[in-house]
Amino acid sequence: MGFPSRTVLAVSLAAGYLASSGKLLPWVSLGFVSAFAAAWAVQFFAWAVWVVLVYPKFFSPLRHLPQPDGGSWLLGQFPKISRMPMGAPALEWINTIPNYGLIRYLGLFNQERLLIASPKALAEVLVTKNYDFKKSDEFRHFLGRLLGIGLLLAEGDEHKKQRKSLMPAFAFRHIKELYPVFWDKARESVQVITDKILSGTATDQKGTGVIEVGSFASRVALDIIGVAALGRDFGALKDPSNELNQSYMTLFEPSREPRILIALSMLIPLRLFTALPLKRNIEISNASRFVRSTCAALISEKKQKLVGKERVDIDILSVALESGGFADENLVDQLMTFLAAGHETTASSMTWAIYLLAKHTDVQARLRAEIRQNLPPITGNSAISSTEIDSLPYLNAVCNEVLRYFSPVASTSRVTACDTSIQGQFVPKGTPIFLAPWAVNKSVAIWGSDAGEFNPERWMPKFDGDKRAASGGATTNYAFLTFLHGPRSCIGQSFAKAEFACLLAAWVGRFSFELHNEADRDESKIDIKGGITSKPAHGMHVQTTLLDGW
Structure with a gap:
């Protein structure tokens, strides 16, 4: 209000x-x-x-809905939300507050928020009434500085138009053609990590060293999205100091800034706050300006190739240009979205995957056995196909479970664009709506008593024709909220899952991972922060051993 x-x-x-x-x-x-x-x-x-x-x-017509106990008389649940990782309060509430799909809680200065908690309520917000809910102007402005106003932030008819124009670039057949690109970069990342270990700069003993997973994951993901989406190898793996990589390190530096800014936006216009000559604002502006200029230069290069009738590439930019559905400036926004969201989410997934495998060494050993038995040695020059990766059941089970257990995006928000209803409950225009994959993906009511356990076995068939394994044993598609659902679902879902599988296969096949700090075994003690994605505030350091024989 x-x-x-x-x-x-x-x-x-x-x-x-x-x-x-x-x-x-x-x-x-x-x-x-x-x-x-x-x-x-x-x-x-x-x-x-x-x-x-x-x-x-x-x-308020929402005042009778289930809500958390306690909280400040003036600040609501904001003190709790601000000190906990994004999505963590929602996880607690969804598993402790009896509800029929809606949980009301109060934010800063008692501003109402609705947490969507059940499959039926999610179906209304994401599918049947999806255009009744939009991203708030504050949210769009904040993310727009990092991502550009591309598909992720477009609304209404503009969103429909952009998604339709981009769909060919993310078609099933096109993604299959990109697996060799993913694998080549995965092999390169393995070599870079190997060189780091053997050089002695990260070595405790011969063949073993401590690496910070997030840095390597971010660099390889940036190179992959560069080649696959823009047709340009940015070389972040070979040169982590290059300007584009440094720009993204600046843009996605873990912090609690997003939540604080959005909360304060009811008192101070966010556009005014972000225009102040503060150090962080200046850093973001400079980094964003460089990324935008890089994207504009790439578009110019591609257009010259098309005019010259050179061979059309298979990257996303080439497909988008051929569609003719975008002005240059809007295409810059699309590329900024793909570059930022695409590589940052994969880096987060890889970080949490290596952490979970280092914590669950039995899962790691089983996964490595499957990889080495079915894929060609990474030290050779053999390419792989989509069929080889997609036919590894335990690899895909582990990937799905990581994405369920630690969704890269912990929480996202909407605001009601008009007076509407959810599960029969009237919801006034302007009401903030929160979707929390971290909560829904671990909801005991949806997943059962082991919802809070990391268990890839839930994605493995128990018998021939076991169809429940495809959904992790859940009885509804809305149990897995990592990529959302409906018209606003992640257009790059297939791309992200294929890239993730290739990277994880290469790393686990070649290295053994152990926790460097035993205190990290307790997840509740890991300081988790983030903006677009959630990740360890101080990085994820693991002891990495180079393995022979593959």
Whole structure:
């Protein structure tokens, strides 16, 4: 419920004029500025009391919904939300508060939020009524600085148009053609890590060293998205100091800034806050400007190739240009979205995958055995096909379980674009709606009593024709929220899963991973922060041993 600034301004101006002219209160002598300030202050105070104390407590149509106990009388659940990893409070609430699909909680200054908790409620928000819910202007502005206003942030008819134009680039057949690209880069990343270990800069003993997983994962993912999406090898694996890699390290530095800024946006316009000459704002602006100029240069190169009737590449940019559905500036936004979201989510997935395998060494050993038995040695020059990767049941089970257990995007939000309803409950226009993959993916009501356990076995068939294995044993598609569902589902889902499988196969086949810090075995003690994705604030360091024989 935003501050009605225009109405308040008009009333204050009128009050200032009438008071200063003596027509409002003839016996009171006030100048225009004093009268204006007084009128504005009185209205602001009345609005604040209504919004913070009266409406949410006594008049909101959502006040009777299930909600968490406790919280501050003024700040709601914000203190808890701000100190916990993104998605963690939602996970607690979804498993402890009896509900029929909606959980109401109060944010900063008692602003109402709705957490969507059941498959039926998710189906309404994501599919049957999906265009009743949009990303808030504040959310779009914040992410737009990092991603550009591409497909991820487009709304309504514009979103439909962009998605339709981009669908050919993410078609099933096209993704299959990219597996060799994924594997070549995976092999290169293995060699880079090997050189790092053997060089002695990360070595504790011969063939063993400590590496920070996130750095290598981010660099290889950036190179993959560069080749597969733009037709350009950025060389981040070979040169981690290159400007593009450094720009993304700046943009995605783990912090709690996103939640704090969105929370404060009800008091301070986010556009004003992000325009202030603060160090972080300047860093983001400079990094974003460089990424945008890089994308624009790549588009220019590709267009020249098309004009010259050179061979058309299979990367996403070439397909998008051929579609003719994008102006150059909008295509820049699309490339920024693919570059940022595409490589950052894969880097997060790889980071958590290696952590979980280092923690569950039995799963790691079984996965390695399957990889070495069915894939050609990574030290050779053999290429692989999509069939070889897709036919490894335990590899795909592990990938699915990692994506379930640690969804790269812990939480995302919407706001109601109009008065609507969810599960029969009236929801007013402007109500913030939260979707939390970290919570839904571990909901005991949906997944059963072992929802909080890392168990790839749930994705393995128990008998011939076991169809439940394809959904991890869950009885609904909405149990797995990592890529969302419906018209706003992740267009790059197949791309991301194929890339993830290739990288994980290469790394696990060649290296053995152990926790470097035993304290990390307790997940609750890992400091998790993030913006677009959630990841360890101080990196994930693991002891890595080079294995022979593959």
